[in-house]
Amino acid sequence: MNTQRVRWAALGGLMGGLLVLGVEAQENIPRLAPTRPGAPALTPAAPESAKPKTETASPTQVPRTTRFGATDWVEIGVVAKRLGLKVGWTLSSREAVLTDKDTRLELASDRLEAGLNGQRIFLGQAPVSRSGNLYVSKIDFERCLVPLVRPALLGVPKPAPKTIVIDPGHGGPDTGKVNGALGLFEKTYTLDTSLRLKKILEARGWKVVLTRSDDRQLKPGKQDDLQRRAQIAADADADVFVSIHFNSVAEQVEKVSGAEVYRFTPQHQPPVTRALRRLDDEVLNPGNGNDVWNSLLAYSIQRRLLRDLKLDDRGFKHDRLAVLRLVSCPAVLIEGGFLSNTTEARRIGNAAYRQQLAEAIANGLSAYASQLQSLRSGVNTPAG
Ligand SMILES: [Zn+2]
Incomplete structure (x- = not known):
């Protein structure tokens, strides 16, 4: 399917390269959440500028996100709570298993591939491990995990396909x-x-x-x-x-x-x-x-x-x-x-x-x- 997989925009090149350098290089530097050095991420006592954003516009949106580099991330405990799952760790702060009686969602830092009930699913961004915790990108949470694990959170669905x-x-x-x-x-x-x-x-x-x-x-x-x-x-x-x-x-x-x-x-x-x-x-x-x-x-x-x-x-x-x-x-x-x-x-x-x-x-x-x-x-x- 080589020719099929033509991406529509050929904007890669120099501009893309600049963005990659400007954004991803930052993301690759391990650092804490947008708090002052040494401050724990996502604590209520964080200074005003560092407080996670609060969003209530849609039921699929998570209440708390934090930003590393150019990406908004959701802490694994928040992900689990919104999906109604319990968090277990298979490797401290790096590999988590979220479960209920019908669901087994496996997520690992630095890995695009996740597992859902034994099925391979590829996220848009690999989860990251920071400050002893695991974070999933907000986009993956909202646009991949919610529809797959807890579609009821999507609210009113599309009409029945005809x-x-x-x-x-x-x-x-x-x-x-x-x-x-x-x-x-x-x-x-x-x-x-x-x-x-x-x-x-x-x-x-x-x-x-x-x-x-x-x-x-x-x-x-x-x-x-x-x-x-x-x-x-x-x-x-x-x-x-x-x-x-x-x-x-x-x-x-x-x-x-x-x-x-x-x-x-x-x-x-x-x-x-x-x-x-x-x-x-x-x-x-x-x-x-x-x-x-x-x-x-x-x-x-x-x-x-x-x-x-x-x-x-x-x-x-x-x-x-x-x-x-x-x-x-x-x-x-x-x-x-x-x-x-x-x-x-x-x-x-x-x-x-x-x-x-x-x-x-x-x-x-x-x-x-x-x-x-x-x-x-x-x-x-x-x-x-
Ligand atoms: Zn083909």
């Missing part, structure tokens, strides 16, 4: 990934899986629109093609947008397999593929209007892919993908397996397997719709 736009990745001269030895093209299987998914969803009562229903490119030029796909979602007044792809790696091809589901990266966070923030991460894109729902949707689908197909868990991820950037409804991109892996490529080439894959995706969409229904009824059920 129209789903399915986007079969690539097409026409854009073949997508290729397994030369087996003669498999990504564009063929994205379309076939999408057609199967369309049938299943229609049988469940949804209106379905495909961005393409045959082997074609929508517009000459990758960027125009991807924008056209987002435009089709807008024209259809879609409630959900699902882009279907298959994956590939260049090295260790037989070791890498499994599914991953992408949401659009929230504003002010670097995509999962890059450690440091840069200038284009600061832009608010249309795709960011649904950050919390993107999270819930991506997690629900990844969960069903893992449960139904027993695929290797490559994770709930995020990236600033061009095809998701302009979509104004909840949207995800699914990587349904690796064409570069011989075993997995053979499965993808098998029609019965693609039917199972389409059913698993449909089950993820149904789970997401049920979640919204539960939220409207005031019932808080775990995502999935």
